[in-house]
Amino acid sequence: PPPPHHSIRDPAAEDVVMPPTKRRLTEGRHYKIIAGPTCEPMAHRLEKLAPERFKFFPTKWSKFPDSGMDDIDLGGFEPENQIADSHVLFLADFHCNDDMMAQFHALVSLCESFVSSLTIALPYYPHGTKERKMSEGEVATANTIGRMLSSLPCCGRPIRVMIYDLHTLQNRFYLHTNAIASLHSTVPLLLRTLKSEVPDEVAGPITAIAFPDDGANKRFGKPFVEHGFPVVTCGKIREGDKRIVKITEGACKGDHVLIVD
Template structure:
């Protein structure tokens, strides 16, 4: 029995994802890169045109999106809503990062769970000739967000952890690698995928208006540490965790108390930590 022929995919993309789309298309002859004219009227609203729209009938179509800011979501949604209506055999939406994923629940009355709002907007994508739209998202903040989407859209949650594991095993002294999680949230999200590595879990405790990094469990003495977090914005949490693990654990007997602050601007304590970190590396 002959194997079915592999399907050809027409790949559209937003402006920001052009470089990534070129790399994806270069991986297979079955992926054909397509183009869209991303223009704007004088008032700033989008003036869009899908090139060769007649030629995509009956083809499998994918769109590589990037919701990097609220300003670009409307124009991309306009194209996303239009593509399945061009009589496509199937439609796949690839959204590598789900931007509102960290606000997926209400903690008090009045909170607006914007993750649910964006999920409803994406659930309005029309059904193509082949059925519901497939949505591919990488490392979404919370797996339960799968249930925020309607029945006309099928979410597929992927992860980049296998690529990370592959790279870690290729490093020298891979047997001395320890995975560190800066907080419990990151540990809960990824520890099962990295359970064959020794682990260190940090935590932040409040003392007044300050947040102090503490070691919750694990030991990384004499090891190479890789910090894994579920969401990075300013990177402040990663820096605090790095400084704590590299400087204050080896030198803990020299300090009675160290404070860290979660802010975009470095506090004096964090600057001191960075100085000691540089001295630590120079030894």
């Protein structure tokens, strides 16, 4: 009988048709996913995109009716423990204090569950905008949350905390010891989108990038310039009691402008 048919993978062809992010998504370490209350849709999408790498275990997030305190039942432990000795990806969302504290309860428990490694994906770090104090008595919440993450129980290697476009780069040093920041950016994805977008029938394609202040330009401007986009920088100018936003550098008359901050 003829030999069974086997599909032949052509790596060169895959490089052409598959974006680099897709290759990275489907190749690599296998993760067990635990997700915060608002992140479960993302967990389902990850598992659907790359089932060979990601396995999602839903968690029961509830509260005791008499006290209002958290009653959490982490997924992946029943009927048999599939979390111990595995690499765990925790999808976190710190959008409010109540949900954040519930997720810290879960993170402490995971650290004490003999996992091989723990990665926290925290796409948006909302406390990053309060990283300093201008007078005594002010609380720099970026510091306190950084301390809480850094004080999670040790699970062998440091916990990797993945954050996208952190407000200020020096924020990363608030995380240390048991939790280390891993910084990422969505700018490459934005650039790919701008290259592939279908131009608006009225306005046309994006032809210039604007930044609301000099700090944003210094942080994100270079890759846009390297890809040929004209860059405009704005700034707040005081005129009496008014604060007016004006262009301080560059020009965008007649351009279809995208504001990046």
